[in-house]
Each structure stands twice: as C-alpha cells, then as structure tokens.
Amino acid sequence: MTGNRRPTIKTVAARAGVGRTTVSRVVNGSDLVSADARARVLAAIKELNYVPNSVARGLVTNRTNAVALVIPESESRLGSEPFFAALIRGVSGALAESRTQLQLMLVRDQAERDQLTESVATRRVDGVLLVSVRSEDRLPGMLQEMGLPTVLAGRRDAGERLSYVNSDNAGGATAAVRHLLGGGRRRIATVSGPLDMDVGRSRLAGWRTAHEEAGVPAEELLLEAGDFTEEGGRRAMRLLLERAPDLDAVFAASDLMAVGALAELRRQGRQVPGDVAVVGFEDSVLARHTDPPLTTVRQPVEELGRTMARILTDITQHGAPRQQLTLPTELVVREST
Amino acid sequence: MTGNRRPTIKTVAARAGVGRTTVSRVVNGSDLVSADARARVLAAIKELNYVPNSVARGLVTNRTNAVALVIPESESRLGSEPFFAALIRGVSGALAESRTQLQLMLVRDQAERDQLTESVATRRVDGVLLVSVRSEDRLPGMLQEMGLPTVLAGRRDAGERLSYVNSDNAGGATAAVRHLLGGGRRRIATVSGPLDMDVGRSRLAGWRTAHEEAGVPAEELLLEAGDFTEEGGRRAMRLLLERAPDLDAVFAASDLMAVGALAELRRQGRQVPGDVAVVGFEDSVLARHTDPPLTTVRQPVEELGRTMARILTDITQHGAPRQQLTLPTELVVREST
DNA sequence: TTGACAGATGGGCGCGCTCCCACGAGTCTT
C-alpha cells in the first residue's frame, strides 16, 4: 500500500549504475565483479530494500529450495505427536542451515496420497521426505519414477533401494528383550507393530534374536500384533493375558502401546514390574510419565529428522548419491522392569 | 530419466491442435471454450500427463497458493506438542480444501524471526499464520507493513488490529474458577501464564472475574506467574504453597503447568482433590492421563487452526476484510476437583 | 607498438505461464 511496487533486479541495476547481470552476480556471490561495482550494488540493494523474487528465480533455475515432508495423518494422531514433533524439529533445524523451506503435507487418506504426486509434480519442491511408509506403499516408487529425490524415515524392507535413515530397530529390540531375560524373565510376550511395516518386523526380529541368543524358545503364542496405538496395545495385552496368563514380561514395540499394555495390566490387577515387566520403544516424553516410569529403547528421533534433511539436501544441492543410514538406539532402564 | 522433459502448455497446445491460451483456459476452468476444444485439450493433457508448472504460474499471477505457519520453537518443545499437532492438523485440513500448500517455519530465536521477514519478502507465500505472539512482538507489525495478509492465533492485546482467532480464555477461566467456588473452595490460587501474552492475562482476568461474581476476594498472594511449562508449574506451586499453605484449590492456566502442580502437590503429600482441587486449561491428551484425571477447560485447538486457515484463505483468495473470532471453551470436569 | 589474454560487464534470450487484445465466424436485429 506504499504505492510503489517491489524493486526488481532492474531497479537495482539502474540505481547502482550497472547492468542486471552484475546485480545478479553480486546477489549470487560470483567473484567476477569488481570491488567498486559490488559496493555500489550492495548499497543500492540496501537503499531499495531489494529482495530477489524466489519464484522468478525458481522458474529459471528449476529449483525451489523447498522440500516436502509427507506425514500420514492417521499416524500423526492418537498421541504419537511427540514422534512427529521431534522429527519436524530435526528436519526444520537442518533445513534452516541450508536455507531451505519446509512444506508440510499431512495426508489424510489414500486419495490425498495419490493427489500428492500430482501436487509434487508441479515442481514446487526439490525433494521429498517420507515418513511411515508401509511395505506396499506406491508413493516412493512414483516419486522415484518422477526423478524426485526422496529420503525415507525407515525403510520399506531390508532390500530398500531408496535413501533412508532408520533407527536400529532390531538391535534396540534385542537389547530390550536381552535386558528382560537378564532380569530372569522367561515368558516374554511381545506386542509387535504392524507387520506390513519394516519397523514392525524388525522390532519383532529383535525379540526373536534375543531369545535365540539366550537359548530360550520364543513362543508364537506370546506374539500379538498391534498398530502402534494405545488402544491397540491394550487390546493386544488382553489377548496375550488370555492366551498366556503366566507371562512375566512384555516387550511393546512402541511406548504408546506400552501405555495401553500397562493400563490393561493394572485393570487385571497385575503388578508392574512385580508380576510383569514392561518395556516400550521410542523413549518419548510419555515414558517418563507412566506409572511406573517406563523402561524403553531410546530412538534419536530429532537426529533422525536432522539426518534425513541433510541427506536430502546433499542430494538436491550437491548431487550426492543415495545414502542409507542406521542410527543407534539405546536402552533406557526405568522402573517398569 | 525417461529422456524427454516434462510437457509444457505449448506441447499440450500442439498435441490438441489449439493455441496456448485455449489450453490455459481449460486448465483454469474458463467457460469460454467450446466443448470440442475442451475435450481435445483434456485428452492431450491426459496423454502427455501434463501438470502445470506452478512456479511459472506464480511468476505471472504473483500468487503462490502457499501460506506460512510460524511457530516459535521454544513453545513447540517441552510437551506442548499436542497443541501444535492439533493446530497443524486443523490448518492443514482447511488448506487442503483450497489446494493451498503449508510452509512450516519453526523459529528458534529472535535472529531467525527477523530473517523470517526477509524470507517472507521473497514472496514465497501469500499469507502468514502466526502463533504464540507476545504483546511486544514486532513481527506482526512488519508483516502488516509489507502488506502480507496475516492471521494470529490469539491476539496481542484487547485492541488487536490484525485478524485473529482466539479461544474464550477469560470465559473459560471464569467457568473453571466458578466451578471451584461452587465446590466450596475458598482459597483458590492460580498459576497464570506469562503476563506479556494476552492469553496469560485473559485467563488471569477470568480468575478475578469469578471471584468478583461470588463476592470472594481474589488475593494477590495466591497469584504466581508461570511460563506454560511443566517445570514452571511445579515451581509456581512450590512458591504458592510456601506463601499460602492453606490454599484449597489451584487453577493452572495450562494443562502442562497443572501437571507440574500435581507433581509438587504429591511431593508435599497433599491429596488431590481431597486437600487441593486442581483445574488446568486446554484439555490436551495429557489431561486424561494424569493421576487423578484432570478437570480442565477444553479449547477447540484443531478448529482454531482450521478457522485461522479459512480466514486467511478468504483474505488471500477473495479479498475478505479483517476478521476477529473467539471460539467458545468448555469446562470438562474430571476427578481432580 | 601490437597481439594475446584474462578480467569485468551488460544485453539478449528464454524459463512456462497468464492476460490483453485483435480477429474470424456465426447469430440476431432492423
């Protein structure tokens, strides 16, 4: 409303008494500019309060300096907020370093997920960060086909071909169950994650591995799949207690499911950790506030986000090759074991 | 990697045997196109898998169909995730309806906050949603100066001139304290929010109003300011108990501070609600999981986000005038009172 | 002095799109 429109590169050039190209060079940090010209251009930029139009720049460079973070809304509900909040913090922090914008896309349903590829096709972003991919998800493949750099949080399966950053799910789960075995527990149930996700399968594999190591048979009877929700944990716990009333420990593949399991155990009058020891996975804020405080496997979520963003930036800005990383997890012992 | 570049409007025009303008018209839904031409264009679009380049479009229309959501990182930490998660869900949902992208900006410090105006000046977004503004914040003013449509979550003060969506903080707080008074409590302390934020002042005002209504004096001794964190709630509770050991209720201006207060009360051996009744504000997931479950004032956070997004869209897309809305709050009685 | 060369500079062009406006064909009115 001040009357005059925003200055363009042309305005600045005129003001500084140089050509447009020289202004462009100064703005983009080329060193093929005399000290004198540079000074005049910088002065003009300051006087006019010039800011380059990134849309125009994007049109010619074919880059937007923005990446999309795609999160399935179903997963962002039901108390798994801490995971996404931490992830977003990590991603955002790393992107800020490289002056890249973050487009957040909460995807409600499959229809929106499909529409998303189209949206992405309009070239509004240079790359995509994908969270919570199920094994049969088509989205990663479509993005790859479109030649859009993609980094996954977690992998679809052990043979993943795209870039990804993963937590050491199997290792963490092994450590958790090993801890339970070391505490003398022998009938260790597990509430696994969804088995159509690698994270679910890997944590379950860790449960098996620890049993093998210890020479204790892992009974299939003691396995019940959950869906990473509190209600799912409660339901699974109920089923497990019906099938194996004498179980003495539970490894839940997420803190939230552990919370559900704790609730069901209390409802049935089982003492934790007296009768049944409980271990979760993630070490979200939740874990410190349960009763009793939850032993769990810490997952470096914020660092996971940060690493994903860095890898994507490396790819989009420096043409780095595919990268696949696994971040270490760590057992945090509290009072539920 | 398929060899041929993405089709442009020109490619489509050639394929359909029409001019570029006709294609543009079809894409943008103009009705000045014959049925025949439209059909041919649509066919060509489908065959070529054409998607308009939104960057190029943005250059000429000077619109990006993206808005920024600015969140101070300090506030997004420390367990207030549920608030932001819900807010983001609401915003995201409403934006999806109008095919608008969401740029998420977590701002770490004041320096980044300043840099943000510059970033916004590059015209990457059509408007801005601002959360957690303190009364003296310069950002809203700068955005207004730049002529960038802005909608605040909450207002800076009672005389706010920008568009905003607010919860009925005073009304909710009044209801909460009225409820405590109705339960026979007479020495009702309050852990207020920061007093440099309208939300802090309004909820405190509600505490006063309820006292006046009931003809019970509100003692300044019973007021301690917190910072919306759990630790702040704990600290404030400690101070209050020192000053007024005989208090029989606490109204905390946020659930998280109520959680801190609960912890301190337990530490000092006070029974809730026997000795001291506690009420929070927000009704986040936290409130259902405290021991005992927390009576609190429900704030429609997701709707707040949705409304903010709708108002901003109205302004950017239809030139709607400034709007200021207050959403109702609702007392949710649980076992802490 | 002259040619070769490196450094500095700026104009033209095009990125893909929307919008203005001119134009042709058909319809209606007088």
Added chain:
DNA sequence: AAGACTCGTGGGAGCGCGCCCATCTGTCAA
C-alpha cells in the same frame, strides 16, 4: 442485407530472473 453483437480463439507481451556470449578494458610479453 448490413451492421451490431456474442462467442471462440490464438498470438504477442511480459512477469523477474539466470546464463550464454559478445564486447570492452587493461595488462603483459614479445
């Protein structure tokens, strides 16, 4: 039958920028 109008249509211009390449200036060696 001719003007007035409507409807469809398409080419040109221009959005603000980066990059190619031609041009210009000054320096150095022969």
